[in-house]
Amino acid sequence: MKIAPSILSADFANLETDIKKVANAEYLHIDIMDGHFVDDLTFGANVVQALRKHSEQVFDCHLMVENPDKYIDSFAQAGADIIGVHVEATPHIHRVLSHIKKTSAKAGVVINPGTPITAITEVLGMVDQVLIMTVDPGMGGQAFLEETVGKVKELAHLKAQHGYKYEIEVDGGINDQTIKKVAAVGATVAVAGSFVFNAQDPTKQVAILREAAQINGD
Numbered sequence: 515m516k517i518a519p520s521i522l523s524a525d526f527a528n529l530e531t532d533i534k535k536v537a538n539a540e541y542l543h544i545d546i547m548d549g550h551f552v553d554d555l556t557f558g559a560n561v562v563q564a565l566r567k568h569s570e571q572v573f574d575c576h577l578m579v580e581n582p583d584k585y586i587d588s589f590a591q592a593g594a595d596i597i598g599v600h601v602e603a604t605p606h607i608h609r610v611l612s613h614i615k616k617t618s619a620k621a622g623v624v625i626n627p628g629t630p631i632t633a634i635t636e637v638l639g640m641v642d643q644v645l646i647m648t649v650d651p652g653m654g655g656q657a658f659l660e661e662t663v664g665k666v667k668e669l670a671h672l673k674a675q676h677g678y679k680y681e682i683e684v685d686g687g688i689n690d691q692t693i694k695k696v697a698a699v700g701a702t703v704a705v706a707g708s709f710v711f712n713a714q715d716p717t718k719q720v721a722i723l724r725e726a727a728q729i730n731g732d
């Protein structure tokens with residue numbers, strides 16, 4: 515399991531210091547919120563560019579924005595390694611994913627808890643990552659939605675059945691207990707914000723998640 519600390523729960527006044535505390539994680543998850551698709555506002559491509567100088571990690575940019583097509587080039591140029599777009603944010607998901615694939619970034623598709631896997635089946639063959647939201651997007655610190663586990667399992671089944679290559683990422687309410695449940699059904703990347711950054715030692719929290727993921731849950 516790859517671990518992706520979400521800087522949504524980091525100290526925004528000390529991002530450079532905080533990202534260095536989680537350098538033992540494979541990914542850095544960067545939540546981009548536009549105040550429209552979700553209520554809050556967070557980072558633009560300029561922040562990604564500034565962080566890029568301080569980390570070699572995979573920058574996993576999760577675009578919670580309307581009209582995501584408008585932002586793809588700027589995030590790719592800023593140093594995003596993966597750009598994830600919500601299927602709910604555009605009527606043209608195939609076009610937007612094709613656009614990402616023309617940049618240096620890998621293409622990710624994201625689905626909300628209320629969206630079925632059937633909404634993305636036509637694009638599964640073209641994506642590098644599928645992000646299953648395990649909470650409704652918009653804020654950190656929410657409780658993991660148990661009903662999303664079935665979608666992770668379904669996605670793992672489709673991956674094996676068709677030989678797809680995508681990572682299966684989960685995001686929201688991930689801690690040392692819930693990570694076992696998603697690991698057991700095929701998740702390969704786990705995003706965690708509050709569990710990592712709301713603790714004394716974020717480095718240790720990453721290690722705890724990694725170890726917990728090796729133990730099968732219910």
Ligand SMILES: O=C(CO)[C@H](O)[C@H](O)COP(=O)(O)O
Pocket residue numbers: 520522523543545576649650651652653654655656685686687688705706707708709
């Ligand atoms: O995408 C997100 C919110 O929309 C966050 O990445 C997610 O909620 C992580 O926070 P936590 O681990 O505290 O649940």
